[in-house]
Amino acid sequence: MRVMMLSWEYPPRVVGGLARHVQELSRAMASAFEVHAVTCSVEGAGALGRDRGVWVHPSWRNRQEPYEQPASRWVHRTDPIGPCVDEFMPWAMQLSHAILARALRVAREAGPFDIVHAHDWTMALAGAGVKRELGLPLVATIHATEWGRNGGLCNPMQRRISDLEWFLCYEAWLVIVCSSHMQNEVGAVFGLPIDKVRVIPNGVDADQFEQARAYRGTGASPSSNESIILFVGRLVREKGVHTLIEAMPKILSYWPRARLIVAGRGPAEGSLRDLAASLGLGGRVSLVGFVPDDERNRLYGMAAAAVVPSLYEPFEAMAAGTPLIAADTGGLAQIVRDGVNGWRFYAGNPNSLADAVLHVLHCPEAAGQIAEVARREVLSTYDWSAIARKTRDVYEEVLKETAAPEEAIAR
Numbered sequence: 001m002r003v004m005m006l007s008w009e010y011p012p013r014v015v016g017g018l019a020r021h022v023q024e025l026s027r028a029m030a031s032a033f034e035v036h037a038v039t040c041s042v043e044g045a046g047a048l049g050r051d052r053g054v055w056v057h058p059s060w061r062n063r064q065e066p067y068e069q070p071a072s073r074w075v076h077r078t079d080p081i082g083p084c085v086d087e088f089m090p091w092a093m094q095l096s097h098a099i100l101a102r103a104l105r106v107a108r109e110a111g112p113f114d115i116v117h118a119h120d121w122t123m124a125l126a127g128a129g130v131k132r133e134l135g136l137p138l139v140a141t142i143h144a145t146e147w148g149r150n151g152g153l154c155n156p157m158q159r160r161i162s163d164l165e166w167f168l169c170y171e172a173w174l175v176i177v178c179s180s181h182m183q184n185e186v187g188a189v190f191g192l193p194i195d196k197v198r199v200i201p202n203g204v205d206a207d208q209f210e211q212a213r214a215y216r217g218t219g220a221s222p223s224s225n226e227s228i229i230l231f232v233g234r235l236v237r238e239k240g241v242h243t244l245i246e247a248m249p250k251i252l253s254y255w256p257r258a259r260l261i262v263a264g265r266g267p268a269e270g271s272l273r274d275l276a277a278s279l280g281l282g283g284r285v286s287l288v289g290f291v292p293d294d295e296r297n298r299l300y301g302m303a304a305a306a307v308v309p310s311l312y313e314p315f316e317a318m319a320a321g322t323p324l325i326a327a328d329t330g331g332l333a334q335i336v337r338d339g340v341n342g343w344r345f346y347a348g349n350p351n352s353l354a355d356a357v358l359h360v361l362h363c364p365e366a367a368g369q370i371a372e373v374a375r376r377e378v379l380s381t382y383d384w385s386a387i388a389r390k391t392r393d394v395y396e397e398v399l400k401e402t403a404a405p406e407e408a409i410a411r
Contacts, residue, residue: 001033001395002113004106004130006099008092008122010039016234017202018143022119024205028388036110038103038126040095089157092122100129107134115139115395121146121161124168131171137402139394140172142182147189149238166190173398176391178202179334198394201335203387204315206379208293212301212320226259227361230303232296232316235266235287240309240327242268245275245285246350247357252284255361260285261299305360305367307353308332315382318342318374323367325356341374 005026009019026035103126107113117139118127131138146153146161153159169175169190175197177183183199186192229251233239241262251258262272262285269287276285291299297320300306306317308326317324324342326332336342343360345352360367 001115001392001399002111003029003033003035003395004103004113004116004136005035005037006103006116006118006123006126006130007037007039008095008099008120010037013040013042018119021143021202024203024384025388025391028203028384029391031385032388032392036106036113038099038106040099089160093125096122096125099123100126100133103130104133114399117141117395118168118172119143121164121168124164124171127168128171137398138172139174139176139398140168141176142169142186143178144182145185145189148182148185149236162189169196172196173402174198174394176200176394181334200387200390200394201382202315203382203384204319204378205384206319206375209297209300209316209320212297212322225257227255227257228299228303229258229260229357230263230299230306230317230322231260231309232263232291232299232306233308235262235264235268235272237268239266239268240348241272242275243309243348243350243353244307245272245279245281247354248276248281248285249279250351250354251357251361252281254358258284258357258361261303262287263289263291263296263299265290304364305357307357309347309353315378318371318378318382321368321371321375323360323371324374325353325360339370341370341377343370 005022007018007022009015009022011019011023013019022037022039026037029035103116107130113134113136115138116127116130116134116136118124118130119141120143127138127140130136142165145165146158150158153162166189169186169192175186175192177186177197177199178201180199183194183197186197187194229244231239231241231244233241235241244260244262248258248260260281273287276287296316300317300320300322303322305325306320306322308317308324318341324336326336326342326344327347328338328344329347333344336344338344343356345356
């Protein structure tokens with residue numbers, strides 16, 4: 001089987017969790033069949049050289065579009081078509097057209113493909129174009145909806161993004177989401193029938209977090225007696241970092257040695273710094289920006305607790321063996337079982353979050369035992385090889401149905 005993946009981000013371009021998801025899924029599936037990822041170029045990618053069997057080639061402007069070849073996985077990169085623009089929506093549309101053009105060229109040069117898999121709204125037009133031009137069945141993964149990210153559609157750009165999400169779902173033969181909560185959400189927001197949606201959870205490469213376990217101790221920084229509370233992720237409103245900062249005054253009143261480290265970048269960074277300053281938190285809250293994987297692992301190993309205030313990213317902390325505190329909402333409520341493999345708090349409630357953090361800080365031995373339960377669960381359930389097998393099953397289902405259209409249910 002030959003698969004074409006479409007994604008607007010792919011390492012070393014990492015904006016959110018999508019880049020890692022597509023990369024790890026492609027790597028895991030490449031052991032069984034050939035995967036080509038078509039994505040955005042990134043400045044300096046050509047200087048990476050050979051990295052874990054990946055070859056990076058010169059820019060497409062030199063008529064040799066960059067690609068990387070790791071075993072049976074190829075990564076093809078391109079730039080947006082058109083004049084340089086600062087606004088994200090026009091840029092995303094230009095990129096979608098460029099990725100469509102690049103994908104069609106890849107198909108001409110590399111031979112026929114069996115299926116195309118598009119990730120999120122930025123690839124809606126490219127995915128539909130590849131489907132129609134090459135006659136391939138389209139699978140879509142919706143990682144989050146614009147409606148869910150914002151609690152509704154509040155401006156024209158959000159409505160446009162939601163329209164593109166609907167269009168991608170409409171064009172796809174099957175749609176993949178990460179939880180039954182997301183299955184219900186795409187059904188409610190887009191009117192998507194439940195039999196068109198398959199639930200496959202996000203995965204994690206647990207081996208990447210073995211380094212974190214080497215740092216695992218009492219949850220205190222090796223340079224001080226501080227107890228580290230950690231958030232890792234993109235700094236946008238929907239991640240809920242503001243709730244975590246608002247919880248810090250209560251946490252510090254009972255546990256003065258606590259310190260919050262926020263690792264990540266995003267448009268909310270300035271407002272989060274302002275919030276911390278307005279609460280008089282001073283040096284007890286540190287926004288450290290983007291951190292490389294080694295530093296991220298060190299932080300997970302040092303942390304007394306990792307907090308996930310949003311819907312999406314519990315697996316890194318679980319794989320690192322770090323006690324996890326997560327919002328009692330959406331897909332997280334299905335993954336994190338309070339007092340079993342982590343702790344939950346009422347979403348958007350700083351008082352509830354503070355209580356959960358204080359419970360972990362006061363009971364480090366019990367927290368460590370529960371964190372180990374979570375780590376073992378990740379190893380058995382959320383390993384990328386298992387996610388790849390489930391994705392392959394979706395592909396085979398689609399190919400079987402599209403090969404016998406008279407027997408398939410009209411979608």
